[in-house]
Amino acid sequence: MTETAATGRALPHPDREHIRLESVLHALSDPLRLQIVRELAAREAELTCSQFDLPVTKSTSTHHFRVLRESGVVRQVYRGTAKMNGLRRDDLESLFPGLLDSVLAAADRQAARLGDAARVPAGG
Amino acid sequence: MTETAATGRALPHPDREHIRLESVLHALSDPLRLQIVRELAAREAELTCSQFDLPVTKSTSTHHFRVLRESGVVRQVYRGTAKMNGLRRDDLESLFPGLLDSVLAAADRQAARLGDAARVPAGG
DNA sequence: GGACTTCTTCGATGACCATCGTACGAGATC
DNA sequence: GATCTCGTACGATGGTCATCGAAGAAGTCC
Numbered sequence: 001m002t003e004t005a006a007t008g009r010a011l012p013h014p015d016r017e018h019i020r021l022e023s024v025l026h027a028l029s030d031p032l033r034l035q036i037v038r039e040l041a042a043r044e045a046e047l048t049c050s051q052f053d054l055p056v057t058k059s060t061s062t063h064h065f066r067v068l069r070e071s072g073v074v075r076q077v078y079r080g081t082a083k084m085n086g087l088r089r090d091d092l093e094s095l096f097p098g099l100l101d102s103v104l105a106a107a108d109r110q111a112a113r114l115g116d117a118a119r120v121p122a123g124g
Numbered sequence: 125m126t127e128t129a130a131t132g133r134a135l136p137h138p139d140r141e142h143i144r145l146e147s148v149l150h151a152l153s154d155p156l157r158l159q160i161v162r163e164l165a166a167r168e169a170e171l172t173c174s175q176f177d178l179p180v181t182k183s184t185s186t187h188h189f190r191v192l193r194e195s196g197v198v199r200q201v202y203r204g205t206a207k208m209n210g211l212r213r214d215d216l217e218s219l220f221p222g223l224l225d226s227v228l229a230a231a232d233r234q235a236a237r238l239g240d241a242a243r244v245p246a247g248g
Numbered sequence: 249g250g251a252c253t254t255c256t257t258c259g260a261t262g263a264c265c266a267t268c269g270t271a272c273g274a275g276a277t278c
Numbered sequence: 279g280a281t282c283t284c285g286t287a288c289g290a291t292g293g294t295c296a297t298c299g300a301a302g303a304a305g306t307c308c
Contacts, residue, residue, distance in 0.1 A: 021234050025227070026153035029146050030266085060267050062286060067265095074287065077267075081275045081284045096230035098222065103149070106220035110145045133304075154296085162259045173252065184297050186256060191295095204304045249308105256303070264295075273286070278279100 011069060016091045024092070024099075025085060027071035032056065033064050034107055036088065043103050045049035046077075046084040082121050133202050135193060140215045143196030146214070148223075149205055151195035156180065157188050161197060161211065165228050170201075170208040 028034050047072065054061050068074040068088055075086045092100045110116075152158050160176055178185050191207065192198040199201045216224045234240075 005265090017237075021227075022153050022155055022158060025158075026148050028151035029144055034146060044282065048284080055268085057268060059269075059287090063266070065285095069158050078274090078285090081141075081282095083285065095228065098235065099226040099230045102220065102223040102224055102226040103145075106145050106223045109220065111142075156296090172254080180296085181298060182255065183257085183299075187296070189255095202304085205252095207255065212278090251306105252295095253306080254304085256301100258299105261297080266281095266296100267291080268291100269290095270289105271286100271288085272282105273302085275279085275282100275284085275294080277282080 001041060009081040011076050011078070013069060013075060014072045016072075016095065019091065019095055021096060023071040024073055024096070027067050027073050028103055030067075031072075034070055034103075036064065036085075038066065038107050038111075040074065040085060040087045041100075047083040048084060050082075088105065135202070137193060137199060138196045140196075140219065143215065143219055145220060147195040148197055148220070151191050151197050152227055154191075157192055157197075158227075160192065160209075161189065161229065162194050162228060162231050162235075164198065164209060164211045165224075170210040172203075172206040172208060174206070 029095065032054060035053075039052060040047060047105075049061055049065055052061070053062075056064075062091060065074070065083075067077050068085075072088060072091065075088050077084050087100075087101065152161060152177075154177060160178070162172060163176060173185055173189055176185070178188075180188075189198070189200065189207075192209075193200050196212060196215065199212050201208045211224075213224065
């Protein structure tokens with residue numbers, strides 16, 4: 001099958017009302033995690049952890065995804081052996097209107113300004 | 125005199141183009157620092173360090189103000205023995221349009237939601 | 249000049265964090 | 279069931295960070 005596993009392992013997520021601004025800002029203040037969120041936003045789709053080309057080992061990668069999940073920025077769901085990551089846009093928008101978009105726009109701007117372009121903007 | 129000292133001690137600030145989004149987010153991700161920024165924004169004026177009622181010692185306070193200054197969030201200027209703190213609204217707005225306001229609005233919203241009200245919103 | 253106020257600097261401390269490597273667990277495929 | 283892929287868990291490590299207390303520097307006021 002193709003939709004077997006999502007049932008097996010469940011991951012702990014904070015409820016919408018437990019998401020804290022400080023935690024979200026902290027999650028986004030790491031370059032790697034900000035990068036992850038930017039790609040997630042740019043693709044507007046759920047992505048597996050391994051689809052991100054991160055310059056760190058898998059352990060470290062797991063760590064960063066967990067920080068993003070525990071802060072309420074992303075939602076993670078198992079699909080077979082893969083773990084799908086999706087931005088919690090609705091929850092964030094409801095709690096902090098405009099915040100995520102401001103941060104994403106700021107990140108795009110800064111990337112363009114610093115020449116880090118060719119990463120997310122166009123969509124690869 | 126009343127405007128003697130501003131000349132004496134100068135404090136290092138990042139130029140506008142050296143302000144990094146990640147550093148700003150990191151600076152804002154600490155509850156105490158976010159509190160400082162909220163008060164600064166609410167009062168729309170420069171405030172001395174001691175006008176903030178922070179539940180920490182002066183050393184710690186100095187530390188937090190320095191993080192805010194070095195990340196480019198606030199501008200600090202000596203005025204006699206006091207140190208005036210002002211939000212770098214223009215610089216931040218120019219670099220990251222809408223970001224600061226989103227964060228401030230998010231902070232107000234969260235404070236209201238969590239019952240931390242009576243702090244900044246009304247202005248005392 | 250002496251006392252007072254305001255903030256700084258230094259050293260220490262305990263917490264947290266980003267990183268790694270290795271070993272393991274859960275599904276998928278054959 | 280063997281094997282492969284994807285991600286987790288654990289332990290270690292080096293770095294940063296928030297915090298404090300005590301001593302000091304800069305300015306103001308009498």
